[in-house]
Amino acid sequence: MAYRRTDSVAARLADTRRHILNAARELVAEGGFAAAQMTEVAKKAGVATGTLYRYFPSKEELCRQVFREVSAREMNVLAGIAQGEGSAAERLESVLRTFASRAVRGRRLAFALLAEPVDVGLAEERARFRRTHGEIFAGILEDGIAAGEFPPRDVRVAAACIAGAIPTALIGPLAPESHELDEKGDKVVDEIMNFCLAGVGLLRARPQAKAEPRIRA
Amino acid sequence: MAYRRTDSVAARLADTRRHILNAARELVAEGGFAAAQMTEVAKKAGVATGTLYRYFPSKEELCRQVFREVSAREMNVLAGIAQGEGSAAERLESVLRTFASRAVRGRRLAFALLAEPVDVGLAEERARFRRTHGEIFAGILEDGIAAGEFPPRDVRVAAACIAGAIPTALIGPLAPESHELDEKGDKVVDEIMNFCLAGVGLLRARPQAKAEPRIRA
DNA sequence: CGCTAAGCTGAATCGTAGTTCATTCGGGTT
DNA sequence: AACCCGAATGAACTACGATTCAGCTTAGCG
Numbered sequence: 001m002a003y004r005r006t007d008s009v010a011a012r013l014a015d016t017r018r019h020i021l022n023a024a025r026e027l028v029a030e031g032g033f034a035a036a037q038m039t040e041v042a043k044k045a046g047v048a049t050g051t052l053y054r055y056f057p058s059k060e061e062l063c064r065q066v067f068r069e070v071s072a073r074e075m076n077v078l079a080g081i082a083q084g085e086g087s088a089a090e091r092l093e094s095v096l097r098t099f100a101s102r103a104v105r106g107r108r109l110a111f112a113l114l115a116e117p118v119d120v121g122l123a124e125e126r127a128r129f130r131r132t133h134g135e136i137f138a139g140i141l142e143d144g145i146a147a148g149e150f151p152p153r154d155v156r157v158a159a160a161c162i163a164g165a166i167p168t169a170l171i172g173p174l175a176p177e178s179h180e181l182d183e184k185g186d187k188v189v190d191e192i193m194n195f196c197l198a199g200v201g202l203l204r205a206r207p208q209a210k211a212e213p214r215i216r217a
Numbered sequence: 218m219a220y221r222r223t224d225s226v227a228a229r230l231a232d233t234r235r236h237i238l239n240a241a242r243e244l245v246a247e248g249g250f251a252a253a254q255m256t257e258v259a260k261k262a263g264v265a266t267g268t269l270y271r272y273f274p275s276k277e278e279l280c281r282q283v284f285r286e287v288s289a290r291e292m293n294v295l296a297g298i299a300q301g302e303g304s305a306a307e308r309l310e311s312v313l314r315t316f317a318s319r320a321v322r323g324r325r326l327a328f329a330l331l332a333e334p335v336d337v338g339l340a341e342e343r344a345r346f347r348r349t350h351g352e353i354f355a356g357i358l359e360d361g362i363a364a365g366e367f368p369p370r371d372v373r374v375a376a377a378c379i380a381g382a383i384p385t386a387l388i389g390p391l392a393p394e395s396h397e398l399d400e401k402g403d404k405v406v407d408e409i410m411n412f413c414l415a416g417v418g419l420l421r422a423r424p425q426a427k428a429e430p431r432i433r434a
Numbered sequence: 435c436g437c438t439a440a441g442c443t444g445a446a447t448c449g450t451a452g453t454t455c456a457t458t459c460g461g462g463t464t
Numbered sequence: 465a466a467c468c469c470g471a472a473t474g475a476a477c478t479a480c481g482a483t484t485c486a487g488c489t490t491a492g493c494g
Binding site (some may be wrong): 222226230233259264265266267268271395 | 471472473475
Binding site for chain 1 (some may be wrong): 328334335336337339340344347348369371374375377378379380381383384385386388389404405408409411412413415416417418
């Protein structure tokens, strides 16, 4: 009988694959995608360089995979809120605050996802990430317009504006060296929300909502 | 007597420098910074590769110089409007429209300045560019707040939001392949302005201002 | 227990631009 | 005219990290 891939081997393979992805993710979280060199990833994962190529066809694919995993986590959190309960205005507010405050916490990783100089392959992945953000925002805006909570407008453009405004406003402070957000983080997040909510025609009654952002895994 | 650099030689040197910068700028305008390879620049400028290094210490410096020249032109246009006459609201509106519509026209170059994947050196230059944008917006916002035209707020954050919202909203459409803006350009620009102006608490009476953007230089 | 296929290793290789430098060129000086 | 010096040349060099692959180890099978 021919050679057969037993369960235990399959499990080990899957395990190694995870190790590799985890190692890469950790390197990215520490030093951005620039730090995710194949040799380093291999070292951190405890395998040889060549082994990486038994699991991923190229560095680009490996990095894309890491990007997707990390960004998917973020988007799921936001999508969960977007599809949750509450008025469109409440959900929008929650999504914005969550987006921004998670970025502030996971500083380095957020910087890698949103602003670090990367090559074209990852830039493509990043564009997809932004587009998905936009879709989440756009969905809420549509709800809000349908419900008469916001004035009608082109939700695609407004959503893209939000998707651009938040990272950019955070970036200076988001840059790995900066510690500005350690103190002023909440204030900045609040100002960004003021801008974005006003941008879609929603004026917050209280200039600063005290509610903690809802953060889930 | 020692060798002396005559005027005619100095003129020729300056001329070559310009040729090089122009060649590089043209390549960037055609194919982004990715197309600005030293060999290509030299070919286009009509000099040898080595000659480039008599005028610029490295590719990075050459590219930075190009970036600065191109972006300086844009910023001067905006700064001119910002320091011109009119209420803060009028100037803000004019600056935003000018920024966006110039980007739409100079599609490829705008993409190179704002969104093309570039290496760290140019990313730094780009950050400076964005910061300067922010300062221009912030100046107008401060005027407007002082004059009671807009509600008070943290102008730095609002300015950064604007500086991020405009490019991001244009980017999908700004990507070199996309021709979406050929038709919908004005509409998109208008929607972006709605968002940004509302974001700083300024609601436009007429949803679509018909005035042509002031474009100089 | 051999025997084979699958998986792993990591030093060597490769590819790609950016950069250098020995040489040639041409205007400036005596 | 003879000589000098800075400018220009472009083929060769280099740096750098991704990728490969010949040899080695381990797991399945009779």
